[in-house]
Amino acid sequence: MxxxxxxxxxxxxxxxxxxxxxxxxxxxxxxxxxxxxxxxxxxxxxxxxxxxxxxxxxxxVGDQWLPALEAAAAGIAAADEGIAAVALMGLSAARVHGALPRAIGVAVVAAGRHRSALHLADRDATVLFVRRDVTRLDVQRYPHELGEGWITTVEQTVLDLAARPELGGLRDEAEAAARTLLLRADAAVLDELATTQRRQATLRRLRTTA
Missing domain, CATH: 1.10.10 (Arc Repressor Mutant, subunit A)
Structure with a gap:
């Protein structure tokens, strides 16, 4: 058209x-x-x-175009706070890293300020914002269909999922994704992050149950 x-x-x-x-x-x-x-x-x-x-x-144009939930969440957060201040994390990062085999109805974004969950108008989905200092997280570039941004690395995502598996309301999926990503994570980087972020006990529990 x-x-x-x-x-x-x-x-x-x-x-x-x-x-x-x-x-x-x-x-x-x-x-x-x-x-x-x-x-x-x-x-x-x-x-x-x-x-x-x-x-x-x-x-x-003229199609029933729908951007990926993760791209939409990253773009919305960046529109408010700037690309450098936000990053996909938790379940959303696991999804982008390929550790969640199915699409889900929730996106999780680390942001610099507290804000309420946002319900999308184009689908049955919710964006959750978690107040975190992105400069203190281990992140990598995330090019997506609405621009570019940041996403937590495999190692950071492992720690986040293990520490707060209930975030997003999909505990079983979060725990399964953490175990999947643990197999791909760099053990030395993971240990260093756990020490820096005081999550050694969290990592030990995950390794025990993986």
Whole structure:
């Protein structure tokens, strides 16, 4: 389906992150919210949640495009706090690392400030925000369909899942993912992280039950 030029997202808004909020467009539109609604109707924007919109890739305009939950969660968090301040963790990191075989209805993001869970508008899913200093976590780059961001490494994810398996409401899946990732983790890095983050007892318990 062709899209009229007037229905395109202005290039000034197309930066490294493809999740937009109406307040991001105050310098582009006099009234951003009606303009965003128009772009949604035209298929140029996809509403993720109240106040958050993803830029639809040109080759998906007219399709029933739905970004991955993990990409949506990372993009929403980064839109509010900046890419450097947030990272996927826990169940979401396990999912990206391939330790969860099925899609789940919850995403977990480490963020710099406390905030309530966010329910998505485009699917039955929830984003949980955990207040953590991302600079103190072991993270790696996470390129995704809505830009790029950070995700906890395999080793950090192992420790997080083992320490808080109930986070996200899928304890069995979290514990299974921790055991799966433990087999792939660098033992020396894992020991160092456990010592630095005072999680030696957590790691010992996991290794005992793995």
């Amino acid at each position: 062709a899209r009229h030029a007037a229905a395109r997202v202005p290039s000034a808004l197309l930066r490294h992150l493809r999740v937009l909020r109406p307040q991001d467009a105050v310098g582009t539109y006099a009234h951003p919210r009606p303009e965003f609604a128009r772009l949604v109707r035209a298929g140029a924007l996809h509403q993720l949640a109240t106040g958050y919109y993803a830029v639809v890739p040109d080759d998906h």
